[in-house]
Amino acid sequence: MAAGISLSYKQCKLRFALAVYRDYDTPQVAGPDGCDFTNDYKGASSTFARALSQIQNLDGGDFAEDVFTGLEKAAKLDWQAMNRLLIHIGDAPCHGRQFHDGVGLFDSYPEGDKYKRNISTILQRLRENCEVTHYCFCHITNLTQKMLKEFRKAAGNDDWIEEWEVYDLSRVPEKVVDTTKAAISKSINVVRQGNNGGQSNVKETVDTRIPDWDSLTSQEGTVYCHRSCSSVELLLKTIREARPPELIKSAKCNFQIALFPFSDEGNVRYPYYARASETGSNRTGRIEVVKRFKTKLGRSARSQHTKERYVQQMEVQTVARQLAVEFNKSTSRLRGVAKVVFTEVSLLDMDGKFYTKERLLRGEWIRFSNTAEYVNKINYAATLQAFSHWSYWVTSGMLLVTDLQGVKLQDEVNPGKHMFLLCDPAIHTDDANVLRFTNTNLGKEG
Template identity: 35%
Template sequence: MVLLSQELDLAFVVDGTGSMQKSIDTVRKEVNSIARAVRDRFPALCLRVAFVCYRDYNDAAPITSLDFVEFPRSASARSSVTAGGQEGDRVFQDFVAGIKADGGDDDAEDVFSGLEAAAALSWRSANRLLVHIADAPMHGQRYHTFDCTANPKRDAYPEGDKNGRSGADILDRLRRGACVTKYYFAHLNSCTQKMIDTFREECGDPDWIQSDTLSNVSQLPELIVEVCSSTVAGTLATAPVRGLGRSGRREVIRLPISRLVPDWTKEREVPVSAQKVGLPIGIYSAARLLSDVRAGKPLPLVPNSDIRTIKIAAQPFASDGVTRWPFYAVNATPSASTGSPRSQQQQQQQLVMKRFKRPSCKTEVQVHRRERYLEQMETQVVAEVLAAEFNTQARLKNVQAKEISFVPVSLLRVTESGCPEEKRWFTAEPLLQGGAFTRFSNNAGYVNANDYRATLQAFTHWTHQFSDGVLMVTDLQGVLADGRFVLTDPAVHCGEHLDRFTSTNLGEEGAKLFFQTHECNGVCKGLGLRPHPLQPSGGHRLGMVTSVGADRYYDKASP
């Protein structure tokens, strides 16, 4: 099986004027190490790389470009050759070695032509990343803060592009025309900041453009590895798997974002009915859970009388989630003891309400079905039950592991009259507080190298072994607060029931992708977890293991 989103088109767009030779040379020298580092995180990755060098209007060679070439997966498997018979990585390096930084009479450059050339490349992979490296802005005072009155040589075209092109139009050709997943800009100084701020306004989706400021060009490779990894990881959560996955990448209907918490005294109350899993965590044992999952039984549900009235923000506060929009909310249900509104308690009753994103090819009715929201809640409850058992076993074995919990989730239905059925459904959970929200891993092998912790790696490995290979909990995200992980929105891989646990269930393929990047640590060893045949061994990954029977792998008699 091939995970379609384990592929990446990476296009470098680089200012090629006189001051940029060091940056050009860095890309040439480090591109292979960048490729290796990204593949360490995504071993099955198919990587294609392109290069666009732009200068200024009147330079002898205003645009020099190389269309995508495929990089071989390893030095011993050099099958990625171009029509001329050379390997793609060598073609790329030879091309970039021939570029000499020159030209650029004034300080501003013809950035638009570079972006136009990038839009015309032969993009085709599921993940499409543009990395733009420059130390000068586009022509026009809309894009910089140069004082052109005092020094006209800073920008010979202060009124804007010589050819009358629109930044919004060019960015739209990249974002919507070429379907570039992410535009990453590396600031080499402060003079490009206004250009990127303006690009964010013009492109229609500010989150599409990501940027970092470099204190030294030597930082480039590490930053590029991270942005490549996050780009692939961002689409893997709904990655289509040939013969397996249930949903792929589709353009979603965008909603306006507001990161401000509403003034709840001005928001109206909305009546709701709520449900939750019927047995408390701890009573609903992990052993019973696994038995119910294998038998295909639904989890028991009961009414949740703690939530009967809510207040909810009109707009989501983020767009980062692959499948759902998050909304600030508060539980406005009257106190059970006094019957009075919870105005003094609302600080403790902050919620996040979540609604599915709607692909442009689907209707509201198709997307917002009760079954989908119930399935999402069920996935998180499974993770919650297993996390409680993991914590217990770690304590019993005196393993130095941080505690893991998942926030409790309820299924909510708006009950006020006149509301269409497709507008009624949400999930609700407490607002995560006490730390920076971090995506530690995803459901297809991605590991956040900076923030992933030994406990979380071990937890995912443990869920697979504890369940005898029936399921695995991945896609770990949330906060580390007061020495414990509080998580939300996990994925559950379950090969026996691919029609369960939402479209992020990649079954045995998902488990395989995790083990290909997992190296056991002290927590794994303390819990007695056995290495999987697909795991790296001694710093090297094992060969092509196509399938491992869970009953063979977890035979209790094996060492």
């Protein structure tokens, strides 16, 4: 299955989990009851294969099974990705005449679940709390048909539950691959069309003033940064091999963070004023900016504020920053070419609450271009349009840096010259890398 999916989407970050269920009265056996999400699934010694090899299939006494526990185990898994597929393979229905007609089937609990659980509640937890995007049930016998009819009714009888009538386990991998590829393709199309599914963000109160620092508590946080590649060639090699930049621990500091963001103009994140001081010292550093993702209405905050998502956002600016360094070297002897600088961005971990952190930009904020079609003609900056084109040329069409925004300042090193100090770019890539660099990556079309 992994090979089939990766063949079409080589940049896809696949994670597999396994939830095993039996019946109430099945003897407890040694070994795991499954495996939480892992990307270690290749080879007999992998985390996933070892968990699978230790599972024993034992008789529970009757024919019906404790399906509810299986679904509850699935709801406790560490769901993170944009596409979250639950593939349910079962040869028997759950307990209760509501879910089977009883013909040729012995059920020790015909009145229903032993623990009085409700299928609507369990399915709601999977769909809303875990944000499972597709629930696919694989019929390998005809005894589960009525159960799925009741499941669909409990879930609202829409397309969220998909049923496969295969009756042949050898066909399951093919179905999983096709369904997963279709889900990924749909996600890419949604992103490219700029469609957020009609969801809006949780609104935050905006306060543009610098906060009263004495009124804010200080909390210790850990800062991580990306290790720079030594050349553009090495940078591109890591991208081709789907390897993110190496994340290294930079410092431990105490931070004061404003209670409210100072702007709501961005589509993706809210910016907050922050001030750092060295642990064990009274000396405070300069005012910086920390940014946190906007939370979509109707989706759990936990799923939207994972460390992985913040690291991915950080990677966009890390790559743009390194390309800008190389661009400046290439144009250093040309007249009239301003320096292009992206602020250095790092990850701030405040006891499991994540932010990206960077320098506060002072001056008139200008958006010079966006992710597609728009170029600022009033404040036109030929150097920045040249930089976007150069990023495409120097990477042989692998990527293009755009959505350029920030301030125009006097060059800090060369008096009399100016520079562009930028943040929050977007990177479009060729189709081989379209699943990288967050959902602002509009791919080859972008």
